[in-house]
Amino acid sequence: MYRYDEFDERFVRERVAQFRGQVERRLEGSLTEDEFKPLRLKNGLYLQLHAYMLRIAVPYGTLNSRQLRQLAHIAETYDKGYGHFTTRQNLQFNWPKLKDVPDILDLLADVEMHCIQTSGNCIRNVTADQFAGVAKDEVEDPRPTAELLRQWSSLHPEFVWLPRKFKIAVTGAEHDRAAIKVHDIGLKLKRNAAGEVGYEVIVGGGLGRTPMIGKVVRDFLPKEELLAYLEAIMRVYNSEGRRDNKYKARVKILVHETGEEEFRARVEEEYAKLDGPTINAPEEEVERIAAYFAPPAYEDLAEDSATLDGARASDPALDRFVEQNGFAHKQPGYIALTIALKEIGAVPGDMSADQMRAFADIAEKYSFDEFRVTHSQNLVLPHVKKDDLPAVYAALKEAGLASANAGLITDIIACPGLDYCALATAKSIPIAQDIAKTFADPDRQKAIGDLPIKISGCINACGHHHVGAIGILGLEKGGRENYQITIGGDATEHAALGERLGPGIDAGDVPGAIEAVVETYLAEKQGSESFIETVRRTGAEPFKAGFTAFIEARAAAQSEAAE
Amino acid sequence: MTVITKKGEIADAYVRADTLETAFEADGIPLIPASLVDEYVVAKPGTDFGLSVPGSMPIEDLVPYLAQASLIAIEFPGFSDGRGFSLARRVKREGFAGRLRASGPLIADQFTDALQCGFDEVELPETMTNRQPVQQWMEAKDTITDFYQSGYGEGLSILEKRRAARKGARP
Amino acid sequence: MAKEHRAGSKVRGDKLPAILMANHLLEGDVVFLADGGWTLDPSGAKIAHDAETAAAMEAEGKAAAAANAVVDPYLVPVDLTTTGLPVARHFRDAMRQKGPSVHPDMGKQAEYAPIR
Ligand code: HEM
Ligand code: SF4
Numbered sequence A: 001m002y003r004y005d006e007f008d009e010r011f012v013r014e015r016v017a018q019f020r021g022q023v024e025r026r027l028e029g030s031l032t033e034d035e036f037k038p039l040r041l042k043n044g045l046y047l048q049l050h051a052y053m054l055r056i057a058v059p060y061g062t063l064n065s066r067q068l069r070q071l072a073h074i075a076e077t078y079d080k081g082y083g084h085f086t087t088r089q090n091l092q093f094n095w096p097k098l099k100d101v102p103d104i105l106d107l108l109a110d111v112e113m114h115c116i117q118t119s120g121n122c123i124r125n126v127t128a129d130q131f132a133g134v135a136k137d138e139v140e141d142p143r144p145t146a147e148l149l150r151q152w153s154s155l156h157p158e159f160v161w162l163p164r165k166f167k168i169a170v171t172g173a174e175h176d177r178a179a180i181k182v183h184d185i186g187l188k189l190k191r192n193a194a195g196e197v198g199y200e201v202i203v204g205g206g207l208g209r210t211p212m213i214g215k216v217v218r219d220f221l222p223k224e225e226l227l228a229y230l231e232a233i234m235r236v237y238n239s240e241g242r243r244d245n246k247y248k249a250r251v252k253i254l255v256h257e258t259g260e261e262e263f264r265a266r267v268e269e270e271y272a273k274l275d276g277p278t279i280n281a282p283e284e285e286v287e288r289i290a291a292y293f294a295p296p297a298y299e300d301l302a303e304d305s306a307t308l309d310g311a312r313a314s315d316p317a318l319d320r321f322v323e324q325n326g327f328a329h330k331q332p333g334y335i336a337l338t339i340a341l342k343e344i345g346a347v348p349g350d351m352s353a354d355q356m357r358a359f360a361d362i363a364e365k366y367s368f369d370e371f372r373v374t375h376s377q378n379l380v381l382p383h384v385k386k387d388d389l390p391a392v393y394a395a396l397k398e399a400g401l402a403s404a405n406a407g408l409i410t411d412i413i414a415c416p417g418l419d420y421c422a423l424a425t426a427k428s429i430p431i432a433q434d435i436a437k438t439f440a441d442p443d444r445q446k447a448i449g450d451l452p453i454k455i456s457g458c459i460n461a462c463g464h465h466h467v468g469a470i471g472i473l474g475l476e477k478g479g480r481e482n483y484q485i486t487i488g489g490d491a492t493e494h495a496a497l498g499e500r501l502g503p504g505i506d507a508g509d510v511p512g513a514i515e516a517v518v519e520t521y522l523a524e525k526q527g528s529e530s531f532i533e534t535v536r537r538t539g540a541e542p543f544k545a546g547f548t549a550f551i552e553a554r555a556a557a558q559s560e561a562a563e
Numbered sequence B: 001m002t003v004i005t006k007k008g009e010i011a012d013a014y015v016r017a018d019t020l021e022t023a024f025e026a027d028g029i030p031l032i033p034a035s036l037v038d039e040y041v042v043a044k045p046g047t048d049f050g051l052s053v054p055g056s057m058p059i060e061d062l063v064p065y066l067a068q069a070s071l072i073a074i075e076f077p078g079f080s081d082g083r084g085f086s087l088a089r090r091v092k093r094e095g096f097a098g099r100l101r102a103s104g105p106l107i108a109d110q111f112t113d114a115l116q117c118g119f120d121e122v123e124l125p126e127t128m129t130n131r132q133p134v135q136q137w138m139e140a141k142d143t144i145t146d147f148y149q150s151g152y153g154e155g156l157s158i159l160e161k162r163r164a165a166r167k168g169a170r171p
Numbered sequence C: 001m002a003k004e005h006r007a008g009s010k011v012r013g014d015k016l017p018a019i020l021m022a023n024h025l026l027e028g029d030v031v032f033l034a035d036g037g038w039t040l041d042p043s044g045a046k047i048a049h050d051a052e053t054a055a056a057m058e059a060e061g062k063a064a065a066a067a068n069a070v071v072d073p074y075l076v077p078v079d080l081t082t083t084g085l086p087v088a089r090h091f092r093d094a095m096r097q098k099g100p101s102v103h104p105d106m107g108k109q110a111e112y113a114p115i116r
Helices: A005-029 A033-041 A063-079 A098-110 A143-153 A223-240 A251-259 A260-273 A283-291 A307-315 A314-323 A354-364 A386-398 A429-438 A442-448 A507-524 A531-538 A541-562 B018-023 B034-043 B057-067 B084-091 B107-115 B128-132 B134-141 B158-169 C051-066 C091-098
Strands: A046-047 A052-057 A062-064 A083-085 A091-093 A168-171 A185-191 A196-203 A215-222 A324-330 A334-338 A348-353 A369-371 A378-385 A453-456 A470-477 A480-487 B004-005 B008-011 B014-016 B029-033 B048-052 B072-077 B097-103 B121-123 C016-024 C032-033 C037-039 C070-080 C085-088
Touching: A005 A098, A005 B158, A033 A046, A052 A098, A062 A063, A062 B158, A063 A083, A063 A091, A063 A098, A063 A354, A083 A215, A143 A168, A143 A283, A143 B134, A185 A223, A196 A223, A215 A223, A215 A260, A215 A470, A223 A251, A223 A260, A223 A283, A223 A507, A223 B084, A251 A260, A283 B158, A307 A314, A307 A386, A314 A324, A314 A334, A314 A386, A334 A386, A348 A354, A348 A442, A354 A378, A354 A386, A378 A386, A429 A453, A442 A507, A470 A507, A480 A507, A507 A531, A507 A541, A531 A541, B004 B128, B004 B134, B008 B084, B008 B134, B018 B029, B018 B034, B029 B034, B029 B072, B029 B121, B034 B048, B034 B057, B057 B084, B072 B084, B084 B097, B084 B107, B107 B128, B107 B134, B121 B128, C051 C070, C085 C091
Parallel strands: A168 A185, A453 A470, B014 B029, B029 B048, B048 B072, B072 B097, B097 B121
Antiparallel strands: A046 A052, A052 A091, A062 A369, A083 A091, A083 A348, A185 A196, A196 A215, A324 A334, A334 A378, A369 A378, A470 A480, B004 B008, B004 B121, C016 C032, C016 C070, C032 C037, C070 C085
């Protein structure tokens, strides 16, 4: 894991002092609310429905136990004893007071953390594959790139007043777990024919109001040219991105309106004028960063563990957990585990301070003191010895963290929605809770298989509903909350946007409608097809028919009840 | 209007002129908009002037005047409109040797950004300096001492300093 | 996220009676304009029954925002309970009067008597 040096340390400390000063200047009136708002947002501080909300950066989703213990301490001292992991691998506190935020930032700096650029119209926290350094299909670990970008984008003098927010994701693997096609910039580490490592550069993806899949602007960018090339993209965007309409201000709209070819030409033209060597990171610096992400000191082990096999044979719950939440590790004898923050009926992504401490102990003892946050609002223990797995499972179970539902229909992503969010048009979390309860039976979940449901409480799409195999979007219609269901969305290398099944429905009807969709799948399914594979083959039609039948039956039942 | 450089407030040698007549009569160096510049250089060849341009102006349109104007004032319509920062970088890249001014309701918290992007000075409306006097600008510019980005500002970036430190440490 | 804007109440049609809601700048909590100041208690909100009172309350809210005491004050149309307490007509404003529905142990609902 990356560790701060004296420069990083001083930088975040000065940043805390700067924010402390900004709060003081706001209170005394030097800064108006309109001026202060973007400054506090660039420090992750929102004003929500009930209170402020502080979003803490978890760069590329990597944390250690010391950091998590500090987060637990902050949660108890300055919040209401819990935190919320988001789809951007960050952590949010929902109840901090403005007056306490500078102190919170100091506590974060104590453990090499910050809130820099977790909001605002600037380059946001860089995200990466949660199985970085673990996955077998990896060309190169994406984290050194992400760390370099974290540093490069922090308080960038030219690019902190962009037309709109800007999100970058990096993956080093064939299978895309970082959703790079729906980011403003997606970077994929790859090898060219000569065996050199570089990046495929994708620009202009995004969700929100106008969802779009990104376009490849450079098929292969030599690795050492990264920063200069990004500077060229950012300069074109900063200069030409629309500022007249915030809904058209993302780079995806610029790419769309100028056209892919022309946009590429402008970037290349700008790039040709840059003096690359003065911008790019020195090679020694790239190597220095990469050294922090060297593999941990694995033991030489056999691929299979008799201890684990024996324990699985005698404990069906453990067996199910490993099967569902385990992820193959490239190191023999090790496994990565997804910890689903998705107990049935819980708030997706929430973690109590007690759970944080328990989990910190587990990560410290069993996973080289490291864990990851995923964009599915889950956690990952990246390097667990298979021999240790029974003990890890027992400890997780004790902390209420052993839900064996990773990737299943109850592993739902939900944005905060109307329960917290000032922009929401409808509730989101209670919908997730209702669906999870409907499908609580583990055998039923298993029969349905992988089925990511994603829920957003408004068109901004923080819950990624466009790329959910089933997506749910909460809107307001005639003074009531109303939910639109889509299917067929996909955030992976097969990136696709979901298609709507029909008119919006009431909150109370959502679990029933999802059941109808699932029934259609089970009826249409061929062989071992997953939900998304079936949808890809059949198209949306049979699902629309099932959905329509459900609505008609509901309407009939209602009018009967009314008589 | 108040003009601030990294050393503090300075007297403004330039006088804004929106017509040719006022430019000719200006009590100081005229600061004229791009729409007047062609006529101005024909009427007063070889005389000193400043040029005021919007942050949205394409650099190609500005290049012909860079050798003639002694000052370019890039206008910021609002503090959160960052186009002027990118235009400043491009102006410097084209070799502009005069003074580069950021003009508009910027906030003190942006002073470092402006200096790093190549601006020499900031011209503020009184409404801003009433709330954020010069002293706040001087303090704001010194709150963060080092930067990660190479190629901005005068000193070495953090990345370059690390490399230098390593080189120095080597026997 | 640029303008994390907080729209005023989304209620259409008749805007009265109404209360005035805002957030406390330094704490962030939802506050309600009361007689002679602000209160954290949703039951303590002053109720405007006529347009003049509503306008005066709105002006008071703006002044408090200008004085850096509160942020985003706006009028919230309400219905009155049988005991005369205000219940926001829009579900979003009602959520602010109570606190998150998924956490009955947090927010106003945990600290103040429910509005009945
Ligand atoms: C609670 C306060 C939040 C507010 C006010 C908020 C606001 C917004 C807004 C305005 C957008 C639309 C931006 C655009 O497309 O131009 C957006 C998009 C997004 N937000 Fe949030 N958000 C919040 C919380 C979250 C949370 C909790 C998550 C993760 C669970 C999240 C992750 C995202 C993501 C992934 C997008 C996708 C849009 C894209 O990349 O195109 N946000 N949010
Ligand atoms: S999708 Fe909408 S409701 Fe959900 S968190 Fe984002 S802005 Fe809020």
